[in-house]
Amino acid sequence: MLSDAAPGRLRIVHGDVLTYRVEKAFPNHVRRRWEDDPPNVHIIGNLPFSVSTPLIIKWLENVSLKNGPFAYGRTKMTLTFQKEVAERLVATTGSKQRSRLSIMAQYLCNVEHLFTIPGKAFVPKPEVDVGVVHFTPLTQPKIQQPFKLVEKVVQNVFQFRRKYCHRGLGMLFPEAQRLENTGKLLQLADIDPTLRPIHLSVMHFKSLCDVYRKMCDEDPQLFTYNFREELTQKRRKGQEKGDDAENCEC
Numbered sequence: 001m002l003s004d005a006a007p008g009r010l011r012i013v014h015g016d017v018l019t020y021r022v023e024k025a026f027p028n029h030v031r032r033r034w035e036d037d038p039p040n041v042h043i044i045g046n047l048p049f050s051v052s053t054p055l056i057i058k059w060l061e062n063v064s065l066k067n068g069p070f071a072y073g074r075t076k077m078t079l080t081f082q083k084e085v086a087e088r089l090v091a092t093t094g095s096k097q098r099s100r101l102s103i104m105a106q107y108l109c110n111v112e113h114l115f116t117i118p119g120k121a122f123v124p125k126p127e128v129d130v131g132v133v134h135f136t137p138l139t140q141p142k143i144q145q146p147f148k149l150v151e152k153v154v155q156n157v158f159q160f161r162r163k164y165c166h167r168g169l170g171m172l173f174p175e176a177q178r179l180e181n182t183g184k185l186l187q188l189a190d191i192d193p194t195l196r197p198i199h200l201s202v203m204h205f206k207s208l209c210d211v212y213r214k215m216c217d218e219d220p221q222l223f224t225y226n227f228r229e230e231l232t233q234k235r236r237k238g239q240e241k242g243d244d245a246e247n248c249e250c
Contacts, residue, residue, distance in 0.1 A: 013025070017045070017051070017055060018051060018054070018055060018058065021068075022043075022068055022069040023067060023068055023069065023071040023072070026041060026072060030072055031071070031072045031073060032072065032073035032074070033073065034066060034073055034074060034139060035139055036073060036074075037074075038073060038074045038075060038076050038136065038137075039072040039073040039074070039075060041069070041072050041073075041075045041076075042075070042076050042077070042078065043059075043069055043075060043076070043077040043078070043079070044077075044078050044079070045077075045078075045079050045080065046080045047079055047080055047081065049081075049082050049085075049126075052079070052080075052081050052082065052085060053085065053101070056079070056081075056089075056101070056105070057104065057151075059077065060104055060105060060108055060109070060147070061147045063108045063109065063137045064108060064141065064146075064147040065147070070137060074136065074137040074138075074139070075137070076134070076135065076136050076137075077134070077135040078114070078132065078133070078134045078135075079132075079133055079135070080117070080130050080131065080132055080133075081130070081131050081133055082126075082128050082130065082131070083116055083128055083129040083130060083131045084097075084128070085101065085131070086113050086116075086130075086131020086132070086133050087113065087131065088101045088102055089101050089102065089105045089111050089113070089133050090102070090105075090106075090111050090112065090113045090133070093198070093199060093200070093201045093202075094198060094199055095198065096198065098197070098198035099158055099161070100154050100155055100158045103150075103154045103200075103202060103205055104150070104151065104154060105135070106142070106202055107141055107142040107143045107150065107202050107205070107206075108137060108138060108141050108142075109135040109136060109137050109138060110135070110136045110138060111133060111134070111135055112133065112134045113131055113132070113133055114132045114133065114134050115131075115132050116129050116130065116131050116132070117129065117130040117131075117132065118130075142202050142203070142206060143202065143205060143206045143209050143210075145209045145210065145213050149209060149212065149213060149216070149223065150205070150209050152172070152223070153169075153172065153205065153208055153209050153212055154205060156168045156169060156171045156172050157169060157197045157200065157205075157208075158197050159171070160197070161196070161197045161198065162196070163196070163197075164193060164194045164195065164196060165191065165193065165194075165195050165196060165197055165200060166182055166186060166193035166194075168197065169182050169185060169186065169208070170182040171227040172185070172212065172222075172225070172227075173222070173225065174225055174227075174230060175227075175230060181215065184215075185208065185211055185212060185215065188211045188214075189204075189207035189208045189210070189211045190207060191204055191207065191208060
């Protein structure tokens with residue numbers, strides 16, 4: 001009905017926003033260079049809460065790669081989130097709402113929490129209020145390292161958000177070299193190991209990511225290390241030893 005009411009001016013596409021290829025939706029003439037003003041393309045969405053976080057992480061990775069919706073240039077976005085998520089996206093250094101989302105969004109974009117919509121404005125009414133957040137990609141990211149590397153460092157730090165930052169950073173390294181390499185990372189990045197994650201600024205994370213990148217270049221296997229996999233292997237070996245002991249005839 002909407003399409004019929006606006007012939008030639010509106011195109012309705014039914015699809016999954018997580019997989020739809022926005023970079024093929026508009027003609028080439030709307031494209032702008034990354035350094036120029038944003039293109040005449042604007043993503044506006046009332047997002048289901050269940051997809052809002054994975055979707056914004058996906059789009060932030062697209063920003064870093066300048067593909068997907070950002071193949072046209074620095075495409076702006078105005079999106080709705082659960083109020084708590086909106087507050088995390090714009091949270092400043094030291095704020096209780098400071099989180100992984102804060103760093104991942106703010107190192108790539110200028111992020112503004114425009115206003116809050118009360119839940120009663122929607123039908124059916126959600127149990128929480130809704131925050132409207134505006135994103136404008138930066139011409140230069142504040143951390144100039146691959147998205148996956150930044151994401152790994154930030155995730156590890158914030159998985160122990162109530163501990164000192166050295167606790168999460170240690171999980172970047174195999175147990176045998178953990179203490180030594182964590183100390184080296186913090187020293188070279190000039191970071192106080194007793195700072196808590198919420199007190200780390202984007203510039204702190206820039207230093208950490210730059211040093212971690214150098215360490216990964218020196219040891220190519222380091223980036224693929226996952227402390228959970230090492231923990232799982234240790235538990236498996238412990239179970240096997242226990243089984244061997246039970247099966248042993250004395």
